[in-house]
Amino acid sequence: MGKMTKKQHPYLYFDQNWVAYFRVQLQEDENLRREWQAYVAKADGLLENSFTDEVEADGVDSQHGKYGPPSEQVAKMGTMLGLVYQVTGQRHYAEKLKEALLHYSTYQKWHGKGLLKNDPPWHSELNTSRFCHGFAVGYDCIYELLSTEERETIRRSLLNLGVLPTLKDWVFADTRIHTLDSMGHNWWAVMIGLAGVGVLSVMEEEPEASVWLNEIIRIFPEYFLYKGSVLGSKSLNYDEAGAFYESLNYADYGLYEYLVFRLAYQHAFGYTDISDIPDLAKAGDFFLHTTYPASERPLTVNFGDGYMYTGAVHAAKMLLATGLDDPRLRWYLKEWQAEYGFYDFIQQDRIWQGESSPPSSAETSIIYEGIGWATMRDGWEKDGTLLAVKSGFTWNHCHADAGSFVLYHKGRPLLIDSGNCSYERPEYVDYYVQSEAHNVVLFNGEGQLRSDMPRGVKEPGHVYHLVDHAGLRYVYADATGPMSMHFSRNFRHFLWGDGVIVILDDIRAHEKGHLQWLLHFEGETCMVENGPLRITNGDASVIVKHLFPQQLTLKQKEGMADHAPDTKVTYLSYETCESVHEAKFITAVIPMEPEQPLPEVTALEGHEMLGVRIRSGGKQTDIYWNLRADGRVMHQNCIRKLNGWETDAYLIAVTRPEGADEDDWTNIERCFIGYGSVLRHSGHTLFASMSRATVCLELSAEEVSVSLQGQPCIRAEIRPAIMPQRSTAMGCAEVVSEDDGVIVIRQSTALATRRPG
Known part of the structure; x- marks a missing residue:
């Protein structure tokens, strides 16, 4: 920790130089002045507030009691009344804040x-x-008006x-109750972060404050x-790609409160570098x-205790405020129409004045292997299509939802997560967190x-092998654990291409029983010709065809509606007609596009093979599922001939122009190989590697492009019909x-620590 030079209050988040600068900004910037006037109006509303007596606050015998309203009140007053007083100089704001601080100082506990x-x-x-936050900021803002007493x-x-x-409770070794293993989630960051703000506010007066602050900085x-605990059955906190395991809602909460502390620390010590915690640069x-951009309102992937209609705007703002200059986050704030608050005014230049732009077309899919999430989309334009998959941890705010998925399309949620409700309601534990509230497969009604x-x-659970290449997207979830x-x-594969999402479930039970394939939806349902189901929500529709x-x-x-357990809703269960030991489900999910013909989807079946044929947009894609590759043979390889394709792959998908000769392998334009080491046709080897890999090839005379995933060290050969003008490889792979x-x-990731899946 650096040494803080002696400062005069206020200094936590701004000083008198900033106040003078901001007053000038208000005169010159009409939009800023409009936001400020709205903020002052909210502060005026606080002037009429009465205070909560401690008897009332302590009236409920629980961990929070009824301390929520007074703590929220003093936190708002500390920031809003304190800032408005400093900018306007009008003492009645400071007097009301002082009254609040002195009132809540009479409490026996918080x-x-x-x-x-x-x-x-x-x-x-x-x-x-x-309480700590409100008192710290309030004390800092009205310090000059307070008597010594x-x-x-x-x-x-x-x-x-x-x-x-x-x-x-949380830090000192001699008294500490909590550890990262017992409370390794949002509470930890919130509690210590805002206590740290309290420490910073009294640095000039409290001799021990620097010692406390050093310890907070050391352990954050x-x-x-x-990274979690096997013995304690605890998840990691942050995935290496920056995702927080407890859901987006709590990622916003915990990270925001930490950054509230970090911003105060930076201002006090002139510290702006964020490289000491690399996850901060990835959290955005x-x-x-x-997030899912939509014309009416954006939506959020709400796995766990999230909420579909709330974004992580608070943490996104604070990432910008603390020095992460990311134009995509400003675009994000505009999508969510984030309102101005305390930190927006203080850090307006960092939060709002820089460049704003959406993510690039190269960022349409991501996998978070550490928490078991993956998202795939067709782009960043409003009202597109987004598919999200979860197969991760279950504990605390993470539900029993391994293998579940959601689909947003044309601005609407169609295939959904059931969400959650108040934690005090029995329905939270009895329904919302349980498997039956999610899009998973049950056994004899049990999850x-x-x-x-x-x-x-x-x-x-885990997610593996995300592919987003040549118009095809793939990921698979292992929900066996x-x-x-x-x-x-209990494997669930998602293969999305040519306007169709194909879901393949590979289920083997310990004993015979009935399987239930669950589907939660939002909207209305109707059966269409040949038996598929159509789900419609407003202008958006999806076909579900088993x-x-x-x-x-x-x-x-x-079931029960999201955040409304008293509202009953219907969900669907596709159930095996008889008791089975194992089953292969293949389901086509077809997001409907207005004024475009519906893709034609038909079933394929052969010896030790199931499959799907998709005809769409002048292309034909044939998907073959090699049933011999599901672990039923030992030591022998599982090579099968699938409609002319000789392979040991678990899955293959070949795309050619519609009407092209199916016996001619040279006309294929795209080829997907899921967990395979060889693909041959008519005596010609198109692909070969010594270990099985997940591969997507795009083939033309101009270019062969390759997405390759598999073992940490892998060498593969591709033998196209015509050598292209150029060859390219994605990710960690390279053309040798x-x-x-x-x-x-060749791909070499020698430092890989995870099993390749």
């Missing part, structure tokens, strides 16, 4: 009394942190009711780098990739163990040579 029944007792919770009263209350109880990187990507939520799932009491195989098993019973089930009709591709 937490619900239910905490004291914990073993050992706790003395701080989320309301404590809000008033300063002492407010400072002692901040320390004794907020900062020290928090640090004793450990929070971001925490998680917000971007989980994941109900104990997974409170104790942590022993074997989490969370359902291992029922299944030895191809295999060919005999399924469709049943309607009763192009000689004698053979293109050699």
Whole structure:
């Protein structure tokens, strides 16, 4: 930690030089002046507020009690009244704030009394942190108007009711209750971050403050780098790509409160570099990739305890405010029509004045292997199509939803997550967090163990091998671990191309039973010709067509609406007609495009093979599922001939012009290989590698482009019908040579630590 030069209040987030600068800005910038006037109007509304008596706040025997309203009130007053007073100089704002700080200084504690029944007792919770923030900013803003006695009263209350109880519970080695393993989620960042703001506000008066601050600064990187625990069944906090495991809602909350502290620290010490915690530069990507731009209002991927209609605007603002200059985040804030608040005015230049632009067309898909999320989209234009998949951890705010997915299309949610409700409602545990509230496969009506939520799932799910290449997108989810009491195989593959999302479920149970393929939706349903289901929400529609098993019973089930457990909704269950030991489901999901012909989707079936044929836009794509490659043979390779294609691949998909000769392998324009080492046709080897790989090839006389994933070290050969003018490889792969009709591709990621999947 650097040394803070002696400062005069206010100094936490701004000083008198900024106040003078901001007054000039208000005269010159009409838009800023309009936002400021709206902010002052809100501050005026606070002047009429009465204060909560502690008897009322302590009236409920729970961890939070009724301390929420007073803590939120003082947090708003500290920032709003404090800032308006400093800019306008009108003392009545400061007087109301002083009255609030002195009133809440009379409290005996800043937490619900239910905490004291914990073993050992706790003395701080989320309301404590809000009190800390409001007191810290308020003290800083009206310091000059306080008498010596008033300063002492407010400072002692901040320390004794907020900062020290928090640090004793969460930081100090001699008294600490919590660890990253016990509370390794949003609480940790919120509690310590806002206590840190409290520490910074009294740096000039409190001799021990620098010691406390040093400890906070020292341990915060450990929070971001925490990778979970096998013994404790705990998830990592942050994925290496910047995603937070507890859902977008809590990514916004926890990160925002940490950055509130970081911004104050930067202002106090003149520190602006964010490279000490690399995840900060990546966290904004998680917000971007989980948002869906829509004409009416943007939507969010709401796995876990998220909310479809709320974005991570608070954390996005603070990332910009603390020095991350990302034009995509400004675009994000504009999409969500984020309102101005305390930090927007103070850091207007960083948050709002820079360049704004959407993510690039190269950023349409992302995989978060650490938390088990993947998102794929057809672009960043409003009202496009987004598919999101989750197969990760279950604990705390993460539901029993391994293998689930959502689909947004034409500005509307169509295939959805059930969401959540108030945590105090019994329906939260009894329904929303359970498997039946998600788009998964059940066994005899049962999903994941109900104990997974409170104790942590022993074997989490995973997502693997994201492909976004040549107009084809693919990812697969392994949900076997969370359902291992029922299944030895529970794989779900998503292959999206030519306007059709094909979902392939590979299920093998320990014993015979009935399988239920669940589908939660928003809108109205109707059956269409030949049996598919059409789901319509406003102007958006999707066709759901089950191809295999060919005999399924469709049943309607009763669920609960998102954030509205008293509102009953219908969801669907496609069920096997008889008890089975294993099953292969193939389902076509077709987002409907207005004024465009619907893709033609038909089933293919052969010896040890199932498949799908898609005719769309003058192209024909044939998908073949090699059933011998599902682990049923040992030591022998699983080579099959699938309509002329000889391969050991689990999946292949070949695309050619519609009407082209199917016996002529040279006319294919795109080829997907899922978990295969060889692909041959008519005695010619198109692809070969010594270990199985996931590959997508785009083939033309001008170019052969390759997406290759597999083992950490892999060498592959491609032998196209015509050697192209150029060859390119995506990601970590590289073209090694192009000689004698053979293109050699190599990928070497020797430092890889994860099983390739």
